[in-house]
Amino acid sequence: MISPSGLVDFFLDPRMPQYLVCAKLKQRRRKKLARADIPHDTEVLVAITFDIEYDFGSSARDATASAAPPFLQELPALAKELGAVFTLFIQGDLAEKFSHYLYGLQDKHELGLHGYAHELWGRAKWFLPHHPVPLHTRRELIKRSLKCFLNNNLTAPTSFRAPDLVADMDTLRLLEEHSFSVDSSAPSYYGVPPMPTKPLGATSRLLSIPLTASPIPRFQMRYLLPFTSYEVFNMFQLATSDDNHLLSYVKEVLAFQMGIGVRPHLVFLTHPWEFKEWPGRKRLGYCSSSNYELLKRKFSLLEEKYQLRYVSMKELAQLVSVE
Numbered sequence: 001m002i003s004p005s006g007l008v009d010f011f012l013d014p015r016m017p018q019y020l021v022c023a024k025l026k027q028r029r030r031k032k033l034a035r036a037d038i039p040h041d042t043e044v045l046v047a048i049t050f051d052i053e054y055d056f057g058s059s060a061r062d063a064t065a066s067a068a069p070p071f072l073q074e075l076p077a078l079a080k081e082l083g084a085v086f087t088l089f090i091q092g093d094l095a096e097k098f099s100h101y102l103y104g105l106q107d108k109h110e111l112g113l114h115g116y117a118h119e120l121w122g123r124a125k126w127f128l129p130h131h132p133v134p135l136h137t138r139r140e141l142i143k144r145s146l147k148c149f150l151n152n153n154l155t156a157p158t159s160f161r162a163p164d165l166v167a168d169m170d171t172l173r174l175l176e177e178h179s180f181s182v183d184s185s186a187p188s189y190y191g192v193p194p195m196p197t198k199p200l201g202a203t204s205r206l207l208s209i210p211l212t213a214s215p216i217p218r219f220q221m222r223y224l225l226p227f228t229s230y231e232v233f234n235m236f237q238l239a240t241s242d243d244n245h246l247l248s249y250v251k252e253v254l255a256f257q258m259g260i261g262v263r264p265h266l267v268f269l270t271h272p273w274e275f276k277e278w279p280g281r282k283r284l285g286y287c288s289s290s291n292y293e294l295l296k297r298k299f300s301l302l303e304e305k306y307q308l309r310y311v312s313m314k315e316l317a318q319l320v321s322v323e
């Protein structure tokens with residue numbers, strides 16, 4: 001049963017049919033972006049990010065993270081083959097459990113924070129079963145998470161991504177209070193433009209760098225009504241679309257960024273449980289151990305077109321920083 005606040009959220013969701021006119025206005029940019037000329041060898045900053053969490057994140061049936069250990073073991077080889085650095089957003093309650101792997105990774109890669117136990121860091125969402133966590137509890141969870149890192153000789157994280165990309169202003173202020181400098185929690189699926197912002201104002205050190213989403217909406221008929229969606233740069237997209245689609249998608253994002261004077265960059269998201277088969281779970285049919293190869297192949301494809309420079313979220317923040 002959806003709660004009253006969930007119901008309010010449903011009506012405010014910008015992907016719903018009542019906001020179709022606004023979405024259609026944004027779509028007018030598509031042709032212009034498709035025509036843009038992006039010079040070959042344009043430098044594109046790329047942050048490949050992994051949310052290290054329970055199997056299936058918010059759809060977890062129980063608090064197990066069985067996909068994470070084999071994945072963390074595989075990461076150094078993947079990084080080497082791609083010639084990339086990664087950012088791992090880790091649930092606070094898993095930092096101790098996987099400290100052995102994380103300790104070995106932290107010299108080359110960035111360790112960020114992905115909530116404590118995949119809870120809600122903002123308002124109720126109609127599509128999530130979770131209840132919002134009170135501010136004093138969130139403060140407690142940040143402290144507990146930081147302690148888990150420090151007690152296990154892991155560097156305190158300075159980048160944060162809220163589970164399900166749900167974070168409110170209180171959460172952002174809390175992050176700043178605890179010396180975080182990057183937040184990647186903006187709800188990209190609502191069509192947040194792929195550009196950095198200062199959500200707490202120009203004097204704040206907290207920079208928001210969203211997970212990349214297309215600035216152009218797409219439309220789908222469901223229940224005879226038009227719904228809007230904004231394609232997010234994640235493993236599901238890589239696994240379910242062809243190469244031409246990826247190239248035109250990336251071009252659209254880069255053309256948008258260059259058009260507004262933002263340094264071209266991409267933030268990609270995937271999870272350990274997407275690198276393993278889950279027989280009997282139809283919705284997760286794209287999850288596969290062959291996704292390691294797929295990921296390498298898709299980024300090699302982009303490398304043929306652009307000059308990719310792999311960076312951590314912390315580095316990305318320095319390079320795209322807004323004044």
Ligand SMILES: [Zn+2]
Nearest residue numbers: 051053057163
């Ligand atoms: Zn998550």
